[in-house]
Amino acid sequence: MGISIKYGYGCHTISGLTNHASFLRTCDFDDRLSTDRRQADSGEALPSRGRRVHNFIEEYLMGEEDQLHKHDRRKNGLSRKHQKKGYGMDSGKSDNNAFDQWGGKSHEYMKKADVSLSQPSIVRKQVDPETAKYFNEIANLFESNAVELEERSVICGNALEETRGKEYELATDYIISHTLQTLLEACDVDNLCGFLKSCMKVFPFISMDRSGSHVAETALKSLAVHLDDEEAYSSIEDSLNLICEVIVTNPVDILCNCYSSHVLRRLMCLCKGVSLDSPEFHGTKSSAILAGRLNLGSSQANMNDKQIHRKPFPHLLKSLVSRMLKCSRTDIKTLIVDQYSSLVIQTALKLLAGDEELFKIIPILLGCKKENIKEENFIQMDDVRDVLNLVKETSYSHLMEVIIEVSPESLYNTLFHKIFRNSLYDIASHQCGSFVVQAIVSNARSQEHMDVIWEELGTKFRDLLLMGRSGVVASLLAASHKLSTHEHKCCQALIAALHSENESQTCIVPRMLFLDSYFCSHNPAEWKCPVGVKMHVMGSLILQAFFRYRNEFIQPLITSITSMETNQVLEAARDAAGTHVIEAFLESNASWKQKRKLIVKLQGHFGVISMHSSGSFIVEKCFTASNPSMKEIIVSELSSVRNELSKTKHGPHLLRKLNVYGYAERPEQWKKKLESKQSVYKEFYSIFGSGEATSHRDDSLAVNTSKKKRKSTDMKQLRKEIDQSLTSATPFLSLKRPGDRVTDGSRKKSKSKKG
Structure with missing residues (x-):
């Protein structure tokens, strides 16, 4: 045919x-x-063949x-577009x-x-x-x-x-x-x-x-x-x-x-050899970007650490970007404020992160008259005034964020001191400018930078939260933790921003979880937690950042979260933002006694909580943080709902992780296996710990702490290896032979050992 x-x-x-x-x-x-x-x-x-008209x-x-x-950002105080009504800020001004x-x-x-x-x-x-x-x-x-x-x-x-x-x-x-x-x-x-x-x-x-x-x-x-x-x-x-x-x-x-x-x-x-469909080149929400910054990961814009999937043409990329900007230099004032060209330039900067070409490109984007960035005073006063005005414009604020993120240390230092110093609070007070300040703070390179940032923003926590600039506060907390400076001052500033001296500290966490509701209240002193209202994303991120601080700094927050009413804890366990806060607390350096105060409030509700995808993570964290008797209570509650839980998407993993079916069939054998695992943990910590151990009460796992703080990721990996080895026929510590050398976090096997 x-x-x-x-x-x-x-x-x-x-x-x-x-x-x-x-x-x-x-x-x-x-x-x-x-x-x-x-x-x-x-x-x-x-x-019609399914035209791509999405x-x-x-x-x-x-x-x-x-x-x-716009919708998500407005709810979380993240929108860069002025709103007609807002609390504590004149949102009616136009930036045209x-x-x-x-x-x-x-x-x-x-x-x-x-x-x-x-x-x-x-x-x-x-x-x-x-x-x-x-x-x-x-x-x-x-x-x-x-x-x-x-x-x-x-x-x-x-x-x-x-x-x-x-x-x-x-x-x-x-x-x-x-x-x-x-x-x-x-x-x-x-x-x-x-x-x-x-x-x-x-x-x-x-x-x-x-x-x-x-x-x-x-x-x-x-x-x-x-x-x-x-x-x-x-x-x-x-x-x-x-x-x-x-x-x-x-x-x-x-x-x-x-x-x-x-x-x-x-x-x-x-030309770079990467895909435009990668997450870093999509229009990532500001809340997601800030969450990445709070996790203290690498810059979103840094492409050097990312795998190049295909053979690239780096010379074509540098030539294209450089020639486009040079040919468009007379129109650069239009390009940097245009929505579409700004996005193209942002992509170019991300792709060129770490390249020397940035020293030629960034001065052009700043409107500098001098092209050589190594010249003295290459940024002139007119340039500074222009940039400070433009960072309050939507497209340019996006562009400036990327400029700050990809700038080499010497260039960042110049931008910080020549342009933004003494103007941080003024910029942070603006809806668009606040995102630029978040980038500046998150990319601070030294304690000197943090000293300046703290001097200008450290005493303004309540004002920033009142204006809806919680992202600036969160970035400052993350940078303080990353550089290990001003941590105690940050804790004191946040506590002072959320409650007065004559109030109990128990109100701190609830007010942070409902940040918008609290600051919008006509009478904050008589404010009460709303019921059935979604918790504040930025407030959740700030609390997560705080629970990574040292234990002595966050005692007021620990007191507050453990003093919450049972119904408040259950509501947080069912909320996407609230669950992350509970998880962060259970993973913090708080003592078992402090964590137990929160866990017992969930007792009798673990089955219901586990049916929610976000709640299942809390159940798992509670199980990990608990002593053997509490572990058995958690598993017994899950056992009663195991059939319904197995039909959910997350249920099979949770049932397998906690060995719920094993408990239901042979509870005594489950207990013995748990005791064996606890014994291995204790033996492990006695070998790899510093000897300055303190045992928790109620026969809980003895966790040794050393003066030199271990990285949490390393400890999680070690615990995972122990769990995996316990499932095999050979006990974990029996693998060590007399001739082996034991080191912190790794074990070097002798060359004569086989298998």
């Missing part, structure tokens, strides 16, 4: 799926000029983070004049006036009906699944040959663009590179079109698939080099376009 496609100058047949190599149109058709396609190829249009995802990837995350400091018009004004950047005109030709029918037949052929994999590439190559000279018209056609995407995904690398080289002159215009941008992006995705092919590497490099050359001829239009800006980001990621 064959498919016959007839045209005015000839006939081509696809028959038996064996003669596809000759499937090539030899006819030429007259193109008709049209500024707008008003037909839908009546009756012969390509059927506007939510498109805008998410194309720089609409603020709009997409921020850009006026540069002598130009604000981005908001440009959008309202519908002012577009200069763009060369290009006449779009209409796709003639016979060409449309040709690609419609190909689309139907692929949809019928009648083409085998090895012949699919041949058909794609032949079809792409037919696009020569008509790439712009076909790629920007709403219907045919889908077919082009399918062809580009299935063709070989030679035809792919051939298509890109053929459409090079119109590639920017294709990228700036709603439909064409998907075609351009698909072509780049397909190139990435072939990067591991050594034979294709040079062809891919040539194609990318041509794309870069055509982009730098007029980069401003491409940077500021909502469609082409995303294509440009994917191109840069391709």
Whole structure:
């Protein structure tokens, strides 16, 4: 059975799926000029094939983070857009004049006036009906699944040959663009590179079109698939080099376009050898970014520690970014406040993290007159005033965050002292500027930086919380813990911000869990915990950060959380933010006696709590922190609901981890196994501890502490190894032989030992 496609100058047949190599149109058709396609190829249009019109995802990837995350950020006090009503702050001010400091018009004004950047005109030709029918037949052929994999590439190559000279018209056609995407995904690398080289002159215009941008992006995705092919590497490099050359001829239009800006980001990621679909290049919510900072991990923007998945083209990336900014230097004032170009530049900075090229790029983004960053006073007073005004603008505040995160130490030090010093509180008081201050604090490099930060912000905790700038407070806590400085002062400042001297300290944790509700109260002294209200995410993050502090600093917080009413503890155990606080407390350095006060309030409710996915983590942490008698109580409660719990997504893991089925079948054997494990733990700590041990009461596990604090991750790994070894036939400590050398955290086996 064959498919016959007839045209005015000839006939081509696809028959038996064996003669596809000759499937090539030899006819030429007259193109008709049209500024707008008003037909839908009546009756012969390509059927709907799940067009990627997920506007939510498109805008998410194309720089609409603020709009997409507006809802979540507003609830957590994270939105960078001013709200008409807020507590403790005049939210009615407009920042449209921020850009006026540069002598130009604000981005908001440009959008309202519908002012577009200069763009060369290009006449779009209409796709003639016979060409449309040709690609419609190909689309139907692929949809019928009648083409085998090895012949699919041949058909794609032949079809792409037919696009020569008509790439712009076909790629920007709403219907045919889908077919082009399918062809580009299935063709070989030679035809792919051939298509890109053929459409090079119109590639920017294709990228700036709603439909064409998907075609351009698909072509780049397909190139990435072939990067591991050594034979294709040079062809891919040539194609990318041509794309870069055509982009730098007029980069401003491409940077500021909502469609082409995303294509440009994917191109840069391709040159780096990473995927644009990685989490760090999505519009990550500010709450997620701050959570990462509080975990004291590496910078979100640092790409040096990330695995490069494919063979990169670093020289093309540096050349593209450097030349784009140099060619756009006269328009840099527009680029840094434009929503889309700002996102492109942020991506470029993340990809170039750790590279010397940053010393050339960042001064341009700061508006510095001097290009050499090593020159004395390369940042002038005019530059400082401009930056301080612009950090209160949404797009530039995003950009400045990334600049701070990727800046080498010497450059960060210059930015800190020359621009932001003596202005931290003023910037932090602003909705957008507060995010910049969070980045400054989180990336502090020395105690000197922390001294300045504390001097300007340390006494302003209550004011910052009252204005809804809890993220600044959380960042300061994390930086203090990371650099081991001002920890005690931070604890005292938070306690003072949440309660007065004549109030009991028991109110601290509840007020932090309902931060917005407390500070919005007309009479804070008579405030009570609301019922059925979601707990404050930022308040939860702050408490989690505090429970990582040394035990002597957080006694008021420990007293507060252990004094909570049973119903308050149960409500926190059912809330996503509250569960993290309870977990952080159970993992803290608080004593077993203090932890037991909280655990007994959950007694009788462990079965119900375990049915919630977040609550199951609390049950597991309670089991780990408990003594043998309390462990048995927890498992017995889970045993009564094991059938229902096994049907949940998280239930099987919890049942297996606590060996609930083993307890239900043979409780006495379960107890003996638990006693054996406890014995091994004690023996382990007696070997690896410092000898300055103190045993908890109620026969709980004797935990040895040393003056030199161990890293929690190392201890978790050691406990995991013990648990794994206990499940094997050979006891953990029996593996040690007389000739082995025992070290802290590792055991070196003798060379003569086998197996």
